[in-house]
């Protein structure tokens with residue numbers, strides 16, 4: 001495994017739509033391993049392939065319930081809504097409120113190409129929605145309804161450990 005460089009929001013690649021993964025080969029496995037290592041090292045809860053410069057539909061997420069790898073993910077159903085603060089490993093100084101579905105059903109493939117389907121809610125659903133937006137070239141700062149000063153959420157950050165980590 002190797003750490004990869006995280007692309008900053010100023011770079012065009014984060015604004016591009018990602019292509020489907022078609023080869024479930026060793027290269028994909030290496031990419032997913034590297035993405036997980038890079039995410040953990042940066043203390044994030046999610047990372048999408050374009051954030052390491054690869055325009056393919058692959059994301060990793062770990063909100064404290066173990067590592068989830070999603071290849072060619074698609075939200076097939078969503079329910080309710082939630083509003084909460086998000087950050088992003090590509091936007092180191094930005095935090096803002098984003099409205100997301102409270103519950104989603106996501107369909108994807110694993111690293112071997114096997115179909116998977118998951119029902120996720122609350123913070124887990126938020127993290128996955130955030131990563132899927134990256135695959136469309138969308139950043140949370142584009143859709144946040146209110147940006148917040150990191151100092152103002154510092155206390156809250158400590159109270160709700162893990163909930164404010166970057167994606």
Ligand code: CO
Pocket residue numbers: 087088089090130131134167
């Ligand atoms: Co992000």
